[in-house]
Amino acid sequence: MQTLIYAAVALVAALMGMGVVLFLGRLRKWDAEKEAAQILERADLEAKNRLKDAAIEAKEMAITEKSRIEEQLADVRDKLHERERHLDKRDDAVTSREDQLAKQEKMVESNQRRLTEKLADVDVRTKELENLLDVQRQALHKASGLGPEEARKMLLERLDAELSHEQGVRVMEAEKRLAEKVDAKAKEMLITSIQRFAAAHTAESTTSTVDIPSDEMKGRIIGREGRNIRTFEKETGVDVIIDDTPGVVIVSSFDPVRRQIAQLALTKLIADGRIHPSRIEELVVETTAEVEKLLVKYGEEAAQEVDIRGLHPKAIQLLGRLYYRTSYSQNVLRHSIEVAFVAGMIAEELGYDGDLARRAGLLHDIGKAADHDTEGGHPKIGADLLKRYGENDVVVHAALGHHDDIRVDMPYTVIVAAADACSASRPGARRETLDRYIKRMQELEAIASGFTGVHQAFAIQAGREVRVIAKTNETTDESAAKVCRDIAKAFEEQLTYPGEIRVTMIRETRFTEMAK
Secondary structure, eight states, X not given: OHHHHHHHHHHHHHHHHHHHHHHHHHHHHHHHHHHHHHHHHHHHHHHHHHHHHHHHHHHHHHHHHHHHHHHHHHHHHHHHHHHHHHHHHHHHHHHHHHHXXXXXXXXXXXXXXXHXXXXXXXXXXXXXXXXXXXXXXXXXXXXXXXXXXXXXXXXXXXXXXXXXXXXXXXXXXXXXXXXXXXXXXXXXXXXXXXXXXXXXXXXXXXXXXXXXXXXXXXXXXXXXXXXXXXXXXXXXXXXXXXXXXXXXXXXXXXXXXXXXXHHXXXXXXXXXXXXXXXXXXXXXXXXXXXXXXXXXXXXXXXXXXXXXXXXXXXXXXXXXHGGGOEETTEEHHHHHHHHHHHHHHHHHHHTSOHHHHHHHHHHTTGGGGSOTTSOSOHHXXXXXXXXXXXXXXXXXXXXXXXXXXXXXXXXXXXXXXXXXXXXXXXXXSSOOOHHHHHHHHHHHHHHHHTSTTEEEEEEEGXXXXXXXXEOTTTOOHHHHHHHHHHHHHHHHXXXXXXXXXXXXXXXXXXXXXXXX
C-alpha cells in the first residue's frame, strides 16, 4: 500500500515537473518573439534614418558640385572676355599698322619718283663733268708736256709713297695698341690663374736625423772595426755622420730617395737591435721595396689630385720619384702639380682644353726622375720617356720645349712654359743660399751706384726692388728719369733673375733759409 502511495506521489511530481517545463518553454518563446519584434522595429528605424542621411548627403553633394561648376563657368567666361579684349586690341593695332603702311607706300612712291629725277640729273651732270675733265686733261698734257701714261705713272708713284708712309704709321699705331692689349690681357690671365691656385712650399734639406735611445747605440751602429757602418753606407749609398751630438745620428746624401731608404732602414735596425752586416743587407732590400711602393702611391695621389687618368704605370712611378727630387730646394712633384693647375687655368682662360694642359703640366718635368746614367737634359729625357709610354704629341712637345730649347709649334707648350715660370718665380718657392743672396743684392746695388748722378742705391724686398737716391745738384727731373731707365736696362742685360725688378729713382730738393 505504501508502495502505491509512493508511486502515485512520484507520478504527480513528474506530471507537475513536465507542466513547469512546458510553461517555462512557453515563456521563453514569448520573450524571443517579443525580442525579435523589437529588433525588427529598431532595424526598420535605423534604415529610415540612413535613408534620410543619404538623401541629405546627396543634396549637399549636388549643391557643392553645382557651386564648383558655376565657378568654372565664371572662370571660362572671364577668360573669354579677356580674349575678346585682346583680340579687339590686336584688331585695332592691325588697322593702325595698315594705315601706316599705306602712308609709307605713298612716301616710298614719292621718294622713288624724286630719286629717279635726281639720278637723271646726276647722269647729265656726270657727262658734263667728264667732258670738262677731258678738256682739262688735254690742257694739262699740253702744259706739262707729259703723255697720259707718264702722268698716270708719276701720279701713282707719288700716291704710293704717301700711302706707304701713312700705312707704316697706321701699322705701328695698330701694333702698339695690340701689344698693349695683349700684354694687359696676358697679365690679367696670369694673375687670375695664379690667384686661383696657392700652394705651400717647403724647403728640402740634404740631411736627415735618426733618433737613438742612447749613445751606446752609436758604437753598435759603427760595429767592430767599423764593419757595420761601412756595410750600411755601401748598401744605401749615403754618408752616416756620427759625432758628439747626443741622441741622434745624421744621414747625409744629395739623393733624397737614397736618404729616405737609409733613414727608414737605420730606424728599423735600431728598433730591431740586431745590427750586423747580413741583417743590414736584408733590411736595406726590404726598405727599398717599401719605398718603391711609396713612389707608386705618391704618383697615384698626384694624378688623382690633378684629375689625370690613363697614365702608364711606369710614368706613375716616375712621378712618385719626383716627390724625392728638389730643384733649388723646391719639391719637384709639388712644383709639377702647381704647374698642372696653373696651366689648366690659363688654357681655360684662352679657350683651350684644360685637361690636356693639366696633363702636360704634370708631366713636363718627369725627365728629372730619370737616373743619372741617362744622357741628355731633363726636357729631352722626359720627352723620350713620355713618347715611349704612349703620351700624345702635345704632352711630349710640352716636356721637350718648356725651357724654350726648341722652336715652339704648339700653344700648350707656351702655356706650360708660362706656368712653369710662374711656379718657379713665386716668392718663397725656391730658396737661395745666403752667399748667393748677398752676392745678388750687392750686384744690384753696385750696378745702380755706377751711374752718374746716383748718390746711393739700396736693394730691398729680396732684390725685387731697388731704391736709387739721386744727387740733386747733378741731375734734373728729366735726367733722373733717364738714369732710372738706364739702370733697368743694365739689370736686363747683365743679370739673370726670376720675375721683375722695380727701379725707383728718388730725387729731392730742399731749400733752407734762416729768419733773423
